[in-house]
Amino acid sequence: MKDKRIIVALLLTALFVIKIPQEGWRFIFWVLGGVSFSAMLDFFINKVIFKKVILPKSAVITGFIVSGVLDHHQDWLILILFCALAIISKHIIKFKGHHIFNPANFGLFFAALFKLPLTWKIESNIFLIIVVGLYLAYFYKKLFHVAGFLLFFITLSSVVAINAFAIISWFFIFIMLIEPKTSGYGIVRGFVFGSIAGTASFLLFRFIPTIDFFVTALFIANAFNPILEKIKR
Amino acid sequence: MEHFIHIVLHYLKEIIPALAIGFFISGLVHEFIPEDIVLKYLGAKGIKPILYSTLIGTFLPVCCWGTLPIAVSFYKKGARLGPILSFLIATPATSISALLVAYSVLGLQFTAYIFFAVIVMGVVVGLIGNTIKYTPKGLKEEDICPHCKLDSSHIHTHKKTPFQRVISILKYAYIELPKEIGVELFLGLILAALVSTFVPIGRLIRLYLSGWLSYIFSVIFGIIMYICSTATVPLVDSLIKQGMNPGAGMTLLLIGPVTSYGTLLVLRKEFGMKVLTIFLVSLTVISLLLGLGFQVLQGNSLRADEPALSNVKEVNLEAFQYGFSPDPLVIKKGEDVKLVITSRDVTHGVHIKEYNINVAAKKGETSYAEFLPGKAGEFEIICSIYCGSGHNSMKGKLIVKE
Numbered sequence: 001m002k003d004k005r006i007i008v009a010l011l012l013t014a015l016f017v018i019k020i021p022q023e024g025w026r027f028i029f030w031v032l033g034g035v036s037f038s039a040m041l042d043f044f045i046n047k048v049i050f051k052k053v054i055l056p057k058s059a060v061i062t063g064f065i066v067s068g069v070l071d072h073h074q075d076w077l078i079l080i081l082f083c084a085l086a087i088i089s090k091h092i093i094k095f096k097g098h099h100i101f102n103p104a105n106f107g108l109f110f111a112a113l114f115k116l117p118l119t120w121k122i123e124s125n126i127f128l129i130i131v132v133g134l135y136l137a138y139f140y141k142k143l144f145h146v147a148g149f150l151l152f153f154i155t156l157s158s159v160v161a162i163n164a165f166a167i168i169s170w171f172f173i174f175i176m177l178i179e180p181k182t183s184g185y186g187i188v189r190g191f192v193f194g195s196i197a198g199t200a201s202f203l204l205f206r207f208i209p210t211i212d213f214f215v216t217a218l219f220i221a222n223a224f225n226p227i228l229e230k231i232k233r
Numbered sequence: 234m235e236h237f238i239h240i241v242l243h244y245l246k247e248i249i250p251a252l253a254i255g256f257f258i259s260g261l262v263h264e265f266i267p268e269d270i271v272l273k274y275l276g277a278k279g280i281k282p283i284l285y286s287t288l289i290g291t292f293l294p295v296c297c298w299g300t301l302p303i304a305v306s307f308y309k310k311g312a313r314l315g316p317i318l319s320f321l322i323a324t325p326a327t328s329i330s331a332l333l334v335a336y337s338v339l340g341l342q343f344t345a346y347i348f349f350a351v352i353v354m355g356v357v358v359g360l361i362g363n364t365i366k367y368t369p370k371g372l373k374e375e376d377i378c379p380h381c382k383l384d385s386s387h388i389h390t391h392k393k394t395p396f397q398r399v400i401s402i403l404k405y406a407y408i409e410l411p412k413e414i415g416v417e418l419f420l421g422l423i424l425a426a427l428v429s430t431f432v433p434i435g436r437l438i439r440l441y442l443s444g445w446l447s448y449i450f451s452v453i454f455g456i457i458m459y460i461c462s463t464a465t466v467p468l469v470d471s472l473i474k475q476g477m478n479p480g481a482g483m484t485l486l487l488i489g490p491v492t493s494y495g496t497l498l499v500l501r502k503e504f505g506m507k508v509l510t511i512f513l514v515s516l517t518v519i520s521l522l523l524g525l526g527f528q529v530l531q532g533n534s535l536r537a538d539e540p541a542l543s544n545v546k547e548v549n550l551e552a553f554q555y556g557f558s559p560d561p562l563v564i565k566k567g568e569d570v571k572l573v574i575t576s577r578d579v580t581h582g583v584h585i586k587e588y589n590i591n592v593a594a595k596k597g598e599t600s601y602a603e604f605l606p607g608k609a610g611e612f613e614i615i616c617s618i619y620c621g622s623g624h625n626s627m628k629g630k631l632i633v634k635e
Contacts, residue, residue, distance in 0.1 A: 121625045210593040
């Protein structure tokens with residue numbers, strides 16, 4: 001499979017299906033609603049504003065992540081609002097022609113700011129996530145992002161006697177952190193990006209744990225993208 | 234009625250000493266920091282005039298109506314748009330008397346944050362304003378100084394004797410300023426007392442304004458209604474005491490004094506639709522973000538030292554990786570409940586959607602959530618803060634019995 005986004009979409013579908021027996025019908029409609037809406041909105045924006053016809057594969061992944069992480073008991077309007085925010089951010093917030101914020105994370109960050117519960121239902125099987133995620137990180141050349149994150153998050157947590165493995169989100173690391181377009185390429189850049197995310201995650205967990213620390217940390221790391229681009233690959 | 238009068242008197246007792254000092258300092262500022270000094274710093278380029286106009290505006294005792302003619306005259310004299318917008322925001326958003334009243338009613342944390350937030354708001358909107366190209370309007374008849382008939386775009390002052398200065402300070406502090414904001418201040422107090430007295434208003438606030446809807450309320454109410462910065466303080470205090478989200482209260486404190494429906498009309502007429510739109514959008518976004526920031530800093534839970542109401546039943550709830558104890562949590566319908574929430578391991582979030590409860594439970598700390606279970610049935614308790622790989626399955630049950 002040349003386009004690895006299909007693998008990501010298949011992994012997300014599998015994780016979604018695994019969770020269905022526990023969560024029921026509303027969860028099915030919630031996730032499918034988020035995916036369809038995100039895909040349609042992205043297709044519409046590309047067609048009407050940018051006069052391009054593109055199969056919205058990235059938007060499908062964005063829809064899966066937003067709806068899979070956001071609590072599915074919330075109002076439908078909330079799902080639409082944050083999926084739209086995620087997709088629109090990709091087209092509006094750009095630096096040197098490409099977006100700097102992971103779209104799904106952007107939407108989720110604002111959901112977290114509004115104190116909406118992020119239940120991360122999509123993280124239904126960590127073994128599947130780690131296996132496929134390692135393959136994706138290797139293929140996308142993002143292993144150093146993961147290494148930077150883990151090194152800083154685990155070391156800092158150990159200093160204050162917190163077992164980092166008890167709170168780590170593998171879904172966040174292998175699906176959200178290594179998103180190809182918004183996490184930068186190159187060994188040094190990747191490591192620095194991962195380190196910023198790891199350090200921010202730890203600091204937020206330690207000092208402001210009331211806000212979702214992974215989502216906020218990735219938002220912070222993404223904000224560093226324009227500076228990180230100055231680092232040679 | 235007795236309760237209502239009692240609350241009005243309580244607020245008066247709280248704010249009158251602060252107002253007296255605040256008005257006096259405002260009189261001093263008014264006398265010794267004349268508008269021409271402000272103008273001198275507004276015309277320059279770069280970030281400095283924005284900082285100056287924001288800082289000066291923060292202390293100047295002028296409401297949003299009073300700020301408008303000053304801003305319009307600066308605009309006509311060719312000042313850059315950035316400092317003008319900063320001035321339009323920072324000046325009405327707060328003043329010395331408002332800060333003193335905020336300190337006496339809401340405490341140091343609120344006051345320090347308001348001061349910081351107004352500066353951030355002024356600087357950010359100013360920087361946005363500096364990126365807009367516009368052509369200043371020409372000088373008109375009314376721009377001529379009434380005292381010396383000079384073109385008032387030239388910086389000049391009129392000499393006064395020390396006695397005249399004292400009279401001027403006292404006149405401004407205790408006659409002109411109370412005349413300018415007295416009615417609004419009184420209305421603000423009445424509104425605050427109404428919110429605190431009327432049980433249905435309190436219920437409505439607890440139902441709808443404890444969550445994110447409160448931000449929408451604050452923005453719309455703040456943009457349309459005019460309440461001066463000093464009068465907003467007791468109103469926000471009473472709204473928060475009735476259960477309004479403190480972050481939304483902060484948003485209301487920031488946006489309420491800056492705009493009103495009337496000032497928007499004047500702004501559109503004088504500066505044009507483009508500037509008005511940019512002003513409103515940036516003001517709304519920044520005040521929302523600052524409100525959210527305040528909420529994050531405060532945490533979503535009630536303070537641990539908050540006194541318990543006598544007729545409230547306390548129920549313990551412990552969160553742990555990955556469940557709640559007791560599970561199910563059984564309570565009786567119609568009986569006021571105070572959840573005493575603790576965490577066994579890491580930080581968890583206790584979220585009960587149907588009762589609009591979303592409280593953080595930090596390890597080693599106790600959080601509280603009060604609610605009136607008005608609906609019998611079974612409700613899900615979920616963890617709203619990521620707490621580990623089992624977070625997605627962490628849930629409990631709340632049973633409300635008839």
